[in-house]
Amino acid sequence: MAEQKGKKKDPKEWRLEIDAERCKGCGFCVEFCPKNTLEMSNEFNSKGYHPPKVAAPETCTYCDMCEMVCPEFAIYAVSETQKKETHFSDEYLRMDRMPHIWCPGCGIGTVVNCLTKALEEADIPRDKTQIVSGIGCSGRVAGYVNADSYHTTHGRAIPFATGLALAAPDQKVIVVSGDGDLTAIGGNHFFHAARRNANMTVICINNFIYGMTGGQVAPTTPESAIAITTPYGAFDKPFNLPFIADSCGAEFVARWTTYHVRHLQNAIKTALQKDGFSLVEAISPCPTLYGRRNKLGDGLDLMKFYKDKSVRMKKKEHTTADADISYQNEILVGNFVDRERPSLRKAMDESLKAKLGDKYVGWPVPG
Numbered sequence: 001m002a003e004q005k006g007k008k009k010d011p012k013e014w015r016l017e018i019d020a021e022r023c024k025g026c027g028f029c030v031e032f033c034p035k036n037t038l039e040m041s042n043e044f045n046s047k048g049y050h051p052p053k054v055a056a057p058e059t060c061t062y063c064d065m066c067e068m069v070c071p072e073f074a075i076y077a078v079s080e081t082q083k084k085e086t087h088f089s090d091e092y093l094r095m096d097r098m099p100h101i102w103c104p105g106c107g108i109g110t111v112v113n114c115l116t117k118a119l120e121e122a123d124i125p126r127d128k129t130q131i132v133s134g135i136g137c138s139g140r141v142a143g144y145v146n147a148d149s150y151h152t153t154h155g156r157a158i159p160f161a162t163g164l165a166l167a168a169p170d171q172k173v174i175v176v177s178g179d180g181d182l183t184a185i186g187g188n189h190f191f192h193a194a195r196r197n198a199n200m201t202v203i204c205i206n207n208f209i210y211g212m213t214g215g216q217v218a219p220t221t222p223e224s225a226i227a228i229t230t231p232y233g234a235f236d237k238p239f240n241l242p243f244i245a246d247s248c249g250a251e252f253v254a255r256w257t258t259y260h261v262r263h264l265q266n267a268i269k270t271a272l273q274k275d276g277f278s279l280v281e282a283i284s285p286c287p288t289l290y291g292r293r294n295k296l297g298d299g300l301d302l303m304k305f306y307k308d309k310s311v312r313m314k315k316k317e318h319t320t321a322d323a324d325i326s327y328q329n330e331i332l333v334g335n336f337v338d339r340e341r342p343s344l345r346k347a348m349d350e351s352l353k354a355k356l357g358d359k360y361v362g363w364p365v366p367g
């Protein structure tokens with residue numbers, strides 16, 4: 001990928017490529033193109049979806065918005081002079097496993113784009129990247145990333161990642177998992193990893209529901225939302241994940257939605273540059289089990305909702321305590337916390353070195 005970073009792209013050198021067979025017709029690219037370059041075609045691909053088409057190529061500024069937002073990695077800019085022939089995520093993913101399992105209009109693929117772009121921009125090579133996931137639709141991310149990746153047991157991504165980060169300090173350990181996996185069965189681990197400032201970046205894909213198992217209520221389901229286990233509406237107060245991570249002492253805490261692809265990518269990049277515990281919550285559509293059951297429309301409708309209802313955090317006005325989410329109300333987004341404190345590994349090394357002196361053998365272990 002020899003493309004020059006940060007330079008405005010010359011439209012004469014670039015064109016858009018659409019892989020119609022990869023497309024599941026979600027319409028994200030058409031809706032979120034700032035230049036109205038794209039429109040949905042009337043053609044069907046072999047799976048029965050309508051892919052987009054480039055209706056007005058002369059309007060395209062090659063801003064990459066469509067490439068970032070497309071959860072199927074199906075639309076991308078190419079340039080012979082800039083030697084870019086594939087989607088930017090191709091390098092980081094096991095493309096032989098595509099199409100992925102995620103439903104049309106699911107936001108998980110969009111979060112994956114933000115992660116791969118952040119890895120590229122943070123200059124973290126694939127052989128220094130460790131991806132750990134738990135179980136769930138979001139938990140399947142580990143299987144698609146073309147790096148060392150681990151699909152662990154339900155709720156146990158964080159303890160697995162803690163061991164990995166302590167044993168291999170030269171690696172960047174990244175947990176990508178769902179809100180149910182991380183904060184219900186895995187909740188205890190989540191608090192303690194933040195408290196201990198364990199060396200990892202956690203990306204929590206929060207779709208407000210247990211997706212993979214059929215739409216049961218989760219600790220993040222907003223009050224009154226319908227889930228299969230709360231047919232008259234959820235009645236528990238949901239977790240405010242940024243507030244929990246902040247209170248436990250995380251070094252970096254952010255929340256964005258899959259509509260905010262640039263901010264999400266930048267937040268992940270900042271998180272990756274932290275040594276200790278960082279949390280990026282990515283609010284993401286689950287049209288199949290949250291959207292449909294609550295009659296909120298498809299993935300595109302949920303994305304439009306994020307666009308309309310997201311409120312940027314203002315440092316002077318808001319803290320993470322204001323980041324509660326209630327049903328169909330405003331969603332506070334932003335980079336909430338950025339602080340420095342010794343990571344788990346540093347604290348452990350310093351404490352043991354002070355107690356044991358030369359008897360303490362740190363990493364790398366000689367021989």
Ligand SMILES: Cc1ncc(C[n+]2csc(CCOP(=O)(O)OP(=O)(O)O)c2C)c(N)n1
Nearest residue numbers: 135136137138154178179180181210211212
């Ligand atoms: C010990 C155990 N309990 C329950 C399950 C069933 N299970 C698998 S995924 C899942 C929920 C996943 O929800 P979430 O983490 O929100 O991810 P999503 O599917 O929404 O991305 C559950 C309950 C399991 N696999 N193992």
Ligand code: SF4
Nearest residue numbers: 033060063064065066
């Ligand atoms: S690159 Fe940007 S301007 Fe061009 S079609 Fe995609 S979103 Fe629109």
Ligand code: SF4
Nearest residue numbers: 102103106137211286
């Ligand atoms: S069930 Fe929901 S979270 Fe799972 S792939 Fe489908 S839309 Fe995505």
